[in-house]
Amino acid sequence: MADKIFRNGEIVDGSGKARFKADLAVEGDTIVAIGDLKDMQAPEIIDISGKVICPGFIDMHSHTDMSIAYIPEADSLLHQGITTAVTGHCGESPVPVTNHNRSYFRNPDEIKDIDLPWERLETMGGFLGFLEEIGTSLNITPIVGQGAIRSAVVGFSAERPTEDQMEAMQQLVEQAMDEGAIGISTGLIYPPGSYASTEELIEVTKPVGRRGGIYFSHIRDEGDKLIEATKEEIEIGRKTGAAIHHSHFKAAGRDNWEKAEPALRLIDQAVAEGLQMTSDMYPYTAGATGLVALLPEWAQEGGLGDIVKRLSDKATRLKMVASMKTEGFFSIAEWDKVLIAGSSNPAYSGKYISELAETSGKTPYDWIFDALLETRGQIGMILFMMSEENVKMQFNRPYMMVGTDASGMLFEGPFAQGAHPRAMGTFPRFLGKYVRDEKVLPLEEAIHRISGLPAWKLNFKDRGLIRRGYKADLVVFDPATILDKADFINPFQKPVGIDYVLVNGQTVVKFNVHTHARPGVITTH
Numbered sequence: 001m002a003d004k005i006f007r008n009g010e011i012v013d014g015s016g017k018a019r020f021k022a023d024l025a026v027e028g029d030t031i032v033a034i035g036d037l038k039d040m041q042a043p044e045i046i047d048i049s050g051k052v053i054c055p056g057f058i059d060m061h062s063h064t065d066m067s068i069a070y071i072p073e074a075d076s077l078l079h080q081g082i083t084t085a086v087t088g089h090c091g092e093s094p095v096p097v098t099n100h101n102r103s104y105f106r107n108p109d110e111i112k113d114i115d116l117p118w119e120r121l122e123t124m125g126g127f128l129g130f131l132e133e134i135g136t137s138l139n140i141t142p143i144v145g146q147g148a149i150r151s152a153v154v155g156f157s158a159e160r161p162t163e164d165q166m167e168a169m170q171q172l173v174e175q176a177m178d179e180g181a182i183g184i185s186t187g188l189i190y191p192p193g194s195y196a197s198t199e200e201l202i203e204v205t206k207p208v209g210r211r212g213g214i215y216f217s218h219i220r221d222e223g224d225k226l227i228e229a230t231k232e233e234i235e236i237g238r239k240t241g242a243a244i245h246h247s248h249f250k251a252a253g254r255d256n257w258e259k260a261e262p263a264l265r266l267i268d269q270a271v272a273e274g275l276q277m278t279s280d281m282y283p284y285t286a287g288a289t290g291l292v293a294l295l296p297e298w299a300q301e302g303g304l305g306d307i308v309k310r311l312s313d314k315a316t317r318l319k320m321v322a323s324m325k326t327e328g329f330f331s332i333a334e335w336d337k338v339l340i341a342g343s344s345n346p347a348y349s350g351k352y353i354s355e356l357a358e359t360s361g362k363t364p365y366d367w368i369f370d371a372l373l374e375t376r377g378q379i380g381m382i383l384f385m386m387s388e389e390n391v392k393m394q395f396n397r398p399y400m401m402v403g404t405d406a407s408g409m410l411f412e413g414p415f416a417q418g419a420h421p422r423a424m425g426t427f428p429r430f431l432g433k434y435v436r437d438e439k440v441l442p443l444e445e446a447i448h449r450i451s452g453l454p455a456w457k458l459n460f461k462d463r464g465l466i467r468r469g470y471k472a473d474l475v476v477f478d479p480a481t482i483l484d485k486a487d488f489i490n491p492f493q494k495p496v497g498i499d500y501v502l503v504n505g506q507t508v509v510k511f512n513v514h515t516h517a518r519p520g521v522i523t524t525h
């Protein structure tokens with residue numbers, strides 16, 4: 001006998017095919033029947049007339065990396081219908097931890113309030129074993145980060161690795177994959193990962209290609225050199241045999257908006273050539289990262305201790321200002337378009353740098369340097385730097401998926417501060433604003449992009465579609481009302497229009513309330 005039957009729903013099955021009206025029965029963690037089930041009985045029968053039932057959403061770009069270990073219910077993700085998060089992006093997986101990077105990964109300022117068995121969380125196997133033990137509300141699909149790998153072997157220096165170090169990095173990649181990682185990620189604007197040459201990236205990605213894994217690529221430059229950086233990732237895929245996934249596609253900075261289309265054409269050509277290349281994006285015109293990313297790359301070398309020294313030195317500050325005018329994030333930013341998100345000094349949150357600098361009587365540069373010193377780097381920013389036209393245009397590519405680029409958060413409590421609204425609103429915004437209101441895609445195709453398509457890319461055999469025998473990761477929503485509510489000033493707001501979110505057959509969200517169920521599993525294939 002089934003445990004639950006959803007009656008009279010509009011089934012959008014994740015394949016892209018037209019919706020159809022049917023009942024759907026769940027038993028245990030599995031979809032057991034689809035069709036006219038009026039003779040079937042179950043303890044829980046739910047009439048969902050007028051609502052869509054579809055596969056749970058797969059967040060192709062999640063940063064619920066370390067945080068899932070202490071926020072395992074990941075409310076912000078579940079409330080938007082996400083049932084699987086692909087984590088460890090932008091080079092920044094929480095493992096491996098070794099003597100070379102432990103002091104950085106275990107920065108006492110950051111972890112002082114977090115009680116975890118840190119020594120168990122130093123390898124992919126240890127980390128995933130811990131998650132399985134505590135249980136998570138959604139499924140986790142892990143990636144190992146190239147930045148983490150490099151720091152574990154070479155530390156934070158910009159030096160070229162020796163042959164022995166190259167081999168050690170490859171071995172760590174192999175070990176992480178043996179223990180559950182599905183590929184490697186890069187974040188080539190963040191040191192120390194950014195110190196790697198193309199040749200080095202090819203070498204560390206070879207084990208991924210050999211095992212049929214994926215190269216998840218936050219490219220070297222999403223602004224002035226978007227085209228060159230896209231060519232580099234394609235070359236890495238071509239030379240290693242790894243599938244390629246271009247992370248959070250964007251053309252950053254007004255002067256670069258026209259580069260979006262030619263960059264997508266490079267991906268079109270790679271697909272035509274037979275490479276397995278895909279991409280994801282978030283449906284916003286602003287990005288977010290740490291304020292420290294405004295500093296020139298050379299000024300970020302060596303980790304926090306060295307950065308603090310440079311920020312405290314007058315002559316070095318002048319040198320930094322000179323570099324910032326020509327390279328890095330700042331060269332594409334405008335001070336009244338950079339909003340401070342979370343900060344260990346809450347007085348800064350929700351204000352633009354132009355305003356903060358003016359109030360304090362400092363230049364914007366000095367304000368940034370002082371704020372980084374004061375918060376010891378614990379300060380985030382939101383940059384308005386993309387084009388709305390491009391956001392819509394990019395969804396037209398058949399390989400374009402959706403990712404939050406955010407960690408799983410709670411809506412209240414000490415961790416509920418400083419966020420880009422994408423953390424709470426990405427998927428409802430995609431389906432409400434872009435699909436329903438602006439009609440960028442038919443609903444069936446939109447659901448395919450966030451369920452069936454990512455499941456295909458990730459090699460899932462029993463998720464991402466509504467099929468008999470598939471795992472019951474499901475979302476029930478009202479296509480007429482689904483929408484995000486989070487905005488840049490008040491990001492901690494739940495979306496509307498989602499009635500049920502099921503993970504492995506268990507109800508995790510019911511009418512905007514998290515049930516505290518933790519049915520998630522590690523999904524590595």
Ligand SMILES: [Zn+2]
Nearest residue numbers: 090187218247
């Ligand atoms: Zn990234």
